Amino acid sequence: MVHSSKTHVLTYGDAFVDYIANDTTNSSFSMFLGGATVNVAVGVARLGVPSAFITITGDDATSEFVRGQFEVEEVIMDYSKLEPEKRVSGVYVHLTEDHDRIFHSYIDEAPEIQVKVDDLKEEAFEKASILNLCSGTLFHPTALETSRKAVEFAKKHGALFAFDVNIRPLRWPSEAQCRETIMSFFKDADVLKFTEEELTFITQTQSLEEGLAKLAPLDIPIILITAGEEGTYAVLNGQFQHVPVEPVVAVDTTGAGDAFMAGILRYIHLNGLPNTMESLDACCSFANYLGALAATKAGALTAMPRLSDINME
Secondary structure (H helix, E strand, O other): OOOOOOOEEEEEOOOEEEEEEOOOOOOOEEEEEEOHHHHHHHHHHHOOOOEEEEOEEOOOHHHHHHHHHHHHOOOEOOOOEEOOOOOOEEEEEEEOOOOOEEEEEEEOOOOOOOOOHHHOOHHHHHOEEEEEEEHHHOOOHHHHHHHHHHHHHHHHOOOEEEEEOOOOHHHOOOHHHHHHHHHOOHHHOOEEEEEHHHHHHHHOOOOHHHHHHHHHHHOOOEEEEEOHHHOEEEEEOOEEEEEOOOOOOOOOOOOHHHHHHHHHHHHHHHHOOOOOHHHHHHHHHHHHHHHHHHHOOOOOHHHOOOHHHOOOO
16 A cells, blocks of 8 residues: 555445346346446445445435445445435346347436535545546536545545546436536546547547647546557646456446456555556556456446456456
């Protein structure tokens, strides 16, 4: 661990439930804990690193299911809030005839009930080695304000800030608002993660090279662009390198990016922010391995690797 006072990786985001179709008729569904930040928080815990999650849940059966699953996964929920009227958001995931998963529709029965700035506990940030956010809740004004305060607290208490762009277009009123809001967080990021498609969308460019050139003036320490079977394109203080991944037979890539991010956060918690090309390669190689491992199993959270699954450090 980098510093003995930094006891955990901290993630803020929506608790989420995935209602995944049981077959291609898409007429019956099974409930799973889900959502990008949830997957990452659980992924970190499964990798043997204390993982704390800031979210809000209610008093209904779905919220009880969510809290119960976090307890099973040993995710620290001391900094989360219970508001009786809150209802956890969800997404219906349909199966195509080729058994690919598609996000069909979101449900959010209590969108106005969010973690507020005053709900944040500074102790969570004092003990955090790194704060992890993604853009999934930034469309909501309260969540946006809370996210900005969370970053402020992280910086105040010496925690790093990792931002996974992770765009969900259906949740935004316009592409312009999506871009402007997400890019406003880049100036504070120590680690910034995209897919290739997200990079070109955000920067309104046509290629990875053009997108990175547009981001260069921001001086972001580490930029990671995941590219599936091609591995990861990584940038450290302007220096570019490609980190390949061993090929696997992919069954379902749904949670691969979240497993990758969990690996990045674990590495940084234990070793600090990579500051050489060699350490960046080691960090990304480990994360690539986790992403590939997740892709060999069906599901998202169900495919998150555990420390016992890993043959490398």
